[in-house]
Amino acid sequence: MDADPAAIWPWLVQMGYHRAGWYIDAWWDKVIQQYFWPRVVPKSARGEYRPPADRIEPNLQSLAVGDIVPDGPPDSAYYRVVEMESEHHLLLHSTSHFQYMLPPFATGTRFEPHGEFSWVFVLDRIADGVTRLTIRFRGAGGPRPVVMLFKPVILIADRLHVRQMLKGTRRRVEGYALG
Numbered sequence: 001m002d003a004d005p006a007a008i009w010p011w012l013v014q015m016g017y018h019r020a021g022w023y024i025d026a027w028w029d030k031v032i033q034q035y036f037w038p039r040v041v042p043k044s045a046r047g048e049y050r051p052p053a054d055r056i057e058p059n060l061q062s063l064a065v066g067d068i069v070p071d072g073p074p075d076s077a078y079y080r081v082v083e084m085e086s087e088h089h090l091l092l093h094s095t096s097h098f099q100y101m102l103p104p105f106a107t108g109t110r111f112e113p114h115g116e117f118s119w120v121f122v123l124d125r126i127a128d129g130v131t132r133l134t135i136r137f138r139g140a141g142g143p144r145p146v147v148m149l150f151k152p153v154i155l156i157a158d159r160l161h162v163r164q165m166l167k168g169t170r171r172r173v174e175g176y177a178l179g
Contacts, residue, residue: 003173005087005123005131011169012090012121014053014060016069016079021052023168024161054172063090071097079119090121098141113150115141133169135162 014020071077079092098113106112117139124132137158141147
């Protein structure tokens, strides 16, 4: 990106569902809002839809290790901030996502999914005014048949989601610097 890490960091700190969003394109956000969350979270719990922010929100700039970063409506998927170094990296970890991989009737059975996900956002200064933002995803879980069934879908969705996040973050950071 054509920006220093200090210009990118505020955008990373404010990410999250019902925060500043994940900076994904409107069409992908619409797919998630209209086809994913309605199948796993009751309408009364989803709250009002908010598009991703196009500006830095001062009230969302305080984030610390141990804080929750929602990845869905209240009482659904979320990440916990595990590690962060201002203007360098942000590490998010979740054990809450797996419960949305199978229908509720699988709860309490040998097919009930379990596991963890992590996302790390790393800012590397390449030169003055140029920074590389890298987003890495890791996940592990079980039981094996469930993971093998959903792994291709998760990998494709994550690749698409991360690509959208990178493009959306770049557009906001570089546009904000010009504006």
